[in-house]
Amino acid sequence: MNQTHLPVSSSAVPWPTSDQRERAPDAAVPQRNETPPPESAVLVMNAGQGSRNATEHKGESALRNMDESLEAADEALQASVHRLRDSRSEWVNSLRVTVRRNPLASVAAAFALGATIFRISR
Numbered sequence: 001m002n003q004t005h006l007p008v009s010s011s012a013v014p015w016p017t018s019d020q021r022e023r024a025p026d027a028a029v030p031q032r033n034e035t036p037p038p039e040s041a042v043l044v045m046n047a048g049q050g051s052r053n054a055t056e057h058k059g060e061s062a063l064r065n066m067d068e069s070l071e072a073a074d075e076a077l078q079a080s081v082h083r084l085r086d087s088r089s090e091w092v093n094s095l096r097v098t099v100r101r102n103p104l105a106s107v108a109a110a111f112a113l114g115a116t117i118f119r120i121s122r
Helices: 039-101 103-121
Strands: none
Touching: 039 103
């Protein structure tokens, strides 16, 4: 008999708290409009479609240009590698000729280089 009865509806409360506020309809829920869009909206949508097609075309041509640039860069890189291999071969051959002409000086130079590296590393 000593039970307290709280009102069931929130409208009976003179000032609602955060728990008891009535929910307003969601503003984020779009209302269905059965009327067709105005003519200006159709024109804007068509213009957007046209710009999308133009953008796709530009993207395709940019992709082709990039592919061609990559192929040209690859060819230039291969040519550089070939030139470096040739110059390395020439340098090695030149060094071999020098060592064959002056074997004693070559051994002395190798010993001096080894001693220098040993001192630096300690």
